Amino acid sequence: MRIGLVGTGGVGRALVDLIGKRDDIELVFALNSRSGVGDQAGLDPEKLYDYLGRTRDLEGYGEGGFGAWRISDILNEYRVDLLVEATPTNKSTGEPARSTIRLALENGLHVVTANKGPVMLHYRDLKDLAEKRGLGFGIGATAGAALPTISAGENDLLGSRLLGIRGVLNGTTNYILHLMENGGMTYQAALQKAQEEGIAEADPTQDVEGWDSAIKMTIIANALAGKALKLEDAEVLGITHLTSEDIRSAKDRNKRYKLLGELDLEAENPRVVVKPVMVSHEDIFYGVQGKNKGIQYVTDNLGEFAILGGASDVRGAAAAIIRDILQIKKRIFRKV
Amino acid sequence: MRIGLVGTGGVGRALVDLIGKRDDIELVFALNSRSGVGDQAGLDPEKLYDYLGRTRDLEGYGEGGFGAWRISDILNEYRVDLLVEATPTNKSTGEPARSTIRLALENGLHVVTANKGPVMLHYRDLKDLAEKRGLGFGIGATAGAALPTISAGENDLLGSRLLGIRGVLNGTTNYILHLMENGGMTYQAALQKAQEEGIAEADPTQDVEGWDSAIKMTIIANALAGKALKLEDAEVLGITHLTSEDIRSAKDRNKRYKLLGELDLEAENPRVVVKPVMVSHEDIFYGVQGKNKGIQYVTDNLGEFAILGGASDVRGAAAAIIRDILQIKKRIFRKV
Numbered sequence: 001m002r003i004g005l006v007g008t009g010g011v012g013r014a015l016v017d018l019i020g021k022r023d024d025i026e027l028v029f030a031l032n033s034r035s036g037v038g039d040q041a042g043l044d045p046e047k048l049y050d051y052l053g054r055t056r057d058l059e060g061y062g063e064g065g066f067g068a069w070r071i072s073d074i075l076n077e078y079r080v081d082l083l084v085e086a087t088p089t090n091k092s093t094g095e096p097a098r099s100t101i102r103l104a105l106e107n108g109l110h111v112v113t114a115n116k117g118p119v120m121l122h123y124r125d126l127k128d129l130a131e132k133r134g135l136g137f138g139i140g141a142t143a144g145a146a147l148p149t150i151s152a153g154e155n156d157l158l159g160s161r162l163l164g165i166r167g168v169l170n171g172t173t174n175y176i177l178h179l180m181e182n183g184g185m186t187y188q189a190a191l192q193k194a195q196e197e198g199i200a201e202a203d204p205t206q207d208v209e210g211w212d213s214a215i216k217m218t219i220i221a222n223a224l225a226g227k228a229l230k231l232e233d234a235e236v237l238g239i240t241h242l243t244s245e246d247i248r249s250a251k252d253r254n255k256r257y258k259l260l261g262e263l264d265l266e267a268e269n270p271r272v273v274v275k276p277v278m279v280s281h282e283d284i285f286y287g288v289q290g291k292n293k294g295i296q297y298v299t300d301n302l303g304e305f306a307i308l309g310g311a312s313d314v315r316g317a318a319a320a321i322i323r324d325i326l327q328i329k330k331r332i333f334r335k336v
Numbered sequence: 337m338r339i340g341l342v343g344t345g346g347v348g349r350a351l352v353d354l355i356g357k358r359d360d361i362e363l364v365f366a367l368n369s370r371s372g373v374g375d376q377a378g379l380d381p382e383k384l385y386d387y388l389g390r391t392r393d394l395e396g397y398g399e400g401g402f403g404a405w406r407i408s409d410i411l412n413e414y415r416v417d418l419l420v421e422a423t424p425t426n427k428s429t430g431e432p433a434r435s436t437i438r439l440a441l442e443n444g445l446h447v448v449t450a451n452k453g454p455v456m457l458h459y460r461d462l463k464d465l466a467e468k469r470g471l472g473f474g475i476g477a478t479a480g481a482a483l484p485t486i487s488a489g490e491n492d493l494l495g496s497r498l499l500g501i502r503g504v505l506n507g508t509t510n511y512i513l514h515l516m517e518n519g520g521m522t523y524q525a526a527l528q529k530a531q532e533e534g535i536a537e538a539d540p541t542q543d544v545e546g547w548d549s550a551i552k553m554t555i556i557a558n559a560l561a562g563k564a565l566k567l568e569d570a571e572v573l574g575i576t577h578l579t580s581e582d583i584r585s586a587k588d589r590n591k592r593y594k595l596l597g598e599l600d601l602e603a604e605n606p607r608v609v610v611k612p613v614m615v616s617h618e619d620i621f622y623g624v625q626g627k628n629k630g631i632q633y634v635t636d637n638l639g640e641f642a643i644l645g646g647a648s649d650v651r652g653a654a655a656a657i658i659r660d661i662l663q664i665k666k667r668i669f670r671k672v
Contacts, residue, residue, distance in 0.1 A: 018495075018637065146638045148492035155491035156484035156643075158666070159354075159658035281617040282625065284644055289618065301354065301655035302482045302646065307492075308620055309632075309641030319637035322495035330494070331667060 001025055001329050002042075004078060004109075006071070006100060007086030008032040011114050011141070013052045014318035015084065020045030025325060028080050033087070035059040036069050038078050071100050075107050082110040082136075082328065084321055091215070094118030098126070105129045105137070110332075112324040114141035114317055120215050120231060123222045136331065138324025143219045144169060145317040147293045147310025151327065153224035157299060162225050164298035167261045169216040171291035171312030172200050172207040173239050177257050177276075178290055180247045187242055199291060199312075209238035210259060210274040217261040217272040220295070225265050234272035242276060250278045258285050284308070337361055337665050338378075340414060342407070342436060343422030344368040347450050347477070349388045350654035351420065356381030361661060364416045369423070371395040372405050374414050407436050411443050418446040418472075418664065420657055427551070430454030434462070441465045441473070446668075448660040450477035450653055456551050456567060459558045472667065474660025479555045480505060481653040483629045483646025487663065489560035493635060498561050500634035503597045505552040507627035507648030508536050508543040509575050513593050513612075514626055516583045523578055535627060535648075545574035546595060546610040553597040553608040556631070561601050570608040578612060586614045594621050620644070 001024065005012055008030055019025050027045055029038035035058035037043065043064070051061060059067040075083075083104040085097050098118035104111050111130065113119060118126065119142045130137035140150045149169075153162070168174060172194060179190035191208065194200035206212045214234040221227045239259055250256055260277040263270055279286050284306045288294040294308040310316060337360065341348055344366055355361050363381055365374030371394035373379065379400070387397060395403040411419075419440040421433050434454035440447050447466065449455060454462065455478045466473035476486045485505075489498070504510060508530060515526035527544065530536035542548045550570040557563045575595055586592055596613040599606055615622050620642045624630040630644035646652060 022495075147641060148488070148638075151492045151494075152484070152488065152643075155663065156487045156659070158487075158662040159358075160655055282623060284623045286623055287618060287620045296645075301651060301658070302484075303649075303652055304647075305483060305643060305645030307488075307641060307643050309639060311639050313639075315637060316639055319496055322637070323492070326494040327491065 001082060001325065002028050002080045003082045003084055003325065004028050004074070004080040005030045005084045005086065007088070008052055008056055008058070009086070009088065010314040011317045011321070012086045013049060014314040015086065015321050016045050016049045016052065018318050018322050020049060024329070025322070029074060029078050030058065031069060031074065032056055032058065035065065035067050036074070037061045037065045038074070039064045040078060071103055075103065075109070080109060082112065082325060084325070085111060085113040085115055086321070087115060089115050089117040091117045091120065094121040098122055101126055102129065105133060105135055108133060108135065110136040110328050112138035112141070112321055112328070114321055116142045116215055116219065119219050123219065124228060136328030138321075138328060139219065139223060140324045141317050141320040143216045143223070144293055144295065144310055145312065145320045147295065147307060148320075148323070149216070149220050149295045149307070150223055151323060152307055153220065153297065157224070157297060157302065160299040160301040162297055162299055163266050165217065165220060165261070165263045165265070166285070166296040167213070167217055167220070168258050168285050168288050168294045169261055170207055170213045170259055171293055172204065173213070173259045174288065174293065175199050175291045176208070177239060177247070177259070180242070180244060181251060181256055184244065186244050187240065208240050210236040213259055213261045213274045214272050217263055217274065221263055221265070221270070221272065227265070227270060229270065229272060234274065237275040239276050255280050256286065258288070260285065337418060337661065338364050338416045339418045339420055339661065340364050340410070340416040341366045341420045341422065343424075344388055344392055344394070345422070345424065346650040347653045347657070348422045349385060350650040351422065351657050352381050352385045352388065354654050354658050356385060360665070361658070365410060365414050366394065367405060367410065368392055368394065371401065371403050372410070373397045373401045374410070375400045376414060407439055411440065411445070416445060418448065418661060420661070421447060421449040421451055422657070423451060425451050425453040427453045427456065430457040434458055437462055438465065441469060441471055444469060444471065446472040446664050448472075448474035448477070448657055448664070450657055452478045452551055452555065455555050459555065460564060472664030474657075474664060475555065475559060476660045477653050477656040479552045479559070480629055480631065480646060481648065481656045483631065483643060484656075484659070485552070485556050485631045485643070486559055487659060488643055489556065489633065493560070493633060493638065496635040496637040498633055498635055499602050501553065501556060501597070501599045501601070502621070502632040503549070503553060503556070504594045504621050504624050504630045505597055506543055506549045506595055507629055508540065509549070509595045510624065510629065511535050511627045512544070513575060513583070513595070516578070516580060517587060517592055520580065522580050523576065544576050546572040549595055549597045549610045550608050553599055553610065557599055557601070557606070557608065563601070563606060565606065565608060570610065573611040575612050591616050592622065594624070596621065
């Protein structure tokens with residue numbers, strides 16, 4: 001399968017690495033905001049991976065490198081089956097990723113994206129467009145990455161109705177809570193350590209105030225339960241107010257805090273609620289430690305089941321993109 | 337999609353019930369060891385479900401009912417796309433299920449089975465035959481039922497290599513251990529209670545001596561990792577020797593026993609090991625309580641992830657069959 005990549009940051013570069021280890025995916029072009037590189041006969045992923053470790057300026061790549069580009073020109077020039085969209089996200093408009101995805105679908109390309117903004121804001125539109133054209137639209141990397149929230153919902157739940165969702169979906173806050181509990185740190189000290197280790201971002205607001213969790217819950221509900229939930233309707237409380245005393249007092253009761261998202265799909269007006277919750281060691285999420293995540297699906301026929309794990313890192317996110325590509329490929333070729 | 341059913345026991349009847357609630361699966365015939373019923377235009381699932389609640393003798397069903405049958409005649413007479421095989425299992429030979437499955441595949445039918453014997457003994461043969469003919473062969477109900485062990489392996493792991501498997505795969509023993517721990521019962525008392533509640537079978541040997549867990553581990557490894565493991569090579573120890581004192585002493589240390597299956601796929605000679613293991617409350621399986629089950633997959637690119645839940649019952653097993661049918665249907669119609 002021939003693919004093109006937009007976005008050569010951490011996840012994009014990890015994807016190039018994984019593609020280099022496979023013989024069933026061919027990378028034809030790679031683009032970032034200012035430059036790109038393409039080869040109709042297929043790029044050398046190992047060479048590109050090494051190059052991106054030194055600089056993101058692809059104009060100087062040598063043969064096939066170029067500067068400013070327009071996506072319409074690129075899609076005219078290079079023949080690919082699928083576009084991977086992995087540019088930095090914009091959560092207000094979803095642009096320019098949304099336009100790129102639309103154009104690719106209109107050009108008959110399958111699309112896989114790791115970009116939360118357009119998926120949170122425009123999932124139904126983009127999915128409808130893809131379905132109308134018989135194309136795949138993979139979003140697994142936007143909602144848990146290595147943790148297969150979307151794949152499980154689309155495959156493992158087939159034939160059952162989803163009644164409710166619970167999730168610990170943010171690895172950064174889970175790690176901070178872990179440090180506070182096991183290292184006895186204050187919130188500030190734990191955040192700083194997580195930042196030093198490259199786990200928390202310089203501006204951690206999205207994670208620690210619960211918005212990243214709420215976005216993932218919203219994406220999952222919209223994708224799996226056909227809802228049109230909006231982020232602004234979610235009730236969101238983060239972990240910034242939690243004190244060492246709160247954590248210790250939970251521990252004394254054999255409990256621990258988790259930043260938990262909950263959604264009752266049977267409610268009259270389903271609404272995502274994200275807040276820190278004390279869970280006992282009988283709770284399925286108690287053992288989700290460190291950077292791990294978890295999701296629990298409540299269904300009518302299959303009962304309740306949870307998927308736990310999928311520690312956050314760029315390799316896991318890239319592997320989630322590969323999974324989406326291969327799921328689309330499997331269906332194209334009618335492999336039963 | 338038009339389907340035929342062989343086997344009208346608990347799971348078969350629950351399947352008829354679920355089919356009655358859907359409009360995308362049509363039941364054309366249903367057979368058991370001595371009788372059957374068929375209608376080229378589709379049976380009435382609600383009527384059949386009620387009938388099976390009274391008697392399994394389908395010869396007296398009225399229109400379409402018949403006595404002794406041969407599967408070759410049935411497949412000649414009724415046109416279906418897929419055969420569901422859900423007869424009682426034979427773990428020594430896999431017959432007659434194996435022959436039924438082969439014949440169906442040779443006749444160009446997709447097959448979904450809930451029958452452990454033929455899958456444990458002949459998975460590779462049957463799968464090869466299905467693949468050669470471009471047909472689906474669904475086995476999810478044989479390895480965890482509602483817990484989507486096979487579906488997760490085939491879909492959620494795509495693009496990653498499986499390095500190891502850990503599983504708590506037997507709901508009955510998990511429930512017995514739960515009673516011993518929380519009710520302070522002896523093994524014998526807990527077994528008896530589980531039998532009275534219809535959870536443990538009259539002859540509980542397969543479950544309590546660990547063979548059911550070993551069979552499921554073997555099926556999963558053979559299906560997902562392309563192995564040809566044999567049950568006789570497994571190292572299997574059940575829970576019958578555990579005393580109230582063992583359970584209490586674990587509890588005093590904040591631990592609990594789980595009947596755990598483990599398999600290191602990177603070992604020179606991979607071998608299933610099933611035995612009771614004390615797990616701490618940091619272990620992902622600690623929270624798998626009652627009749628629930630769990631599986632953990634260790635992978636190269638997606639890290640570790642576990643799926644927990646899927647309490648054992650006939651409805652869950654029937655829902656697992658529906659899931660397999662719909663996964664095959666989705667691929668036939670190239671729905672991306």
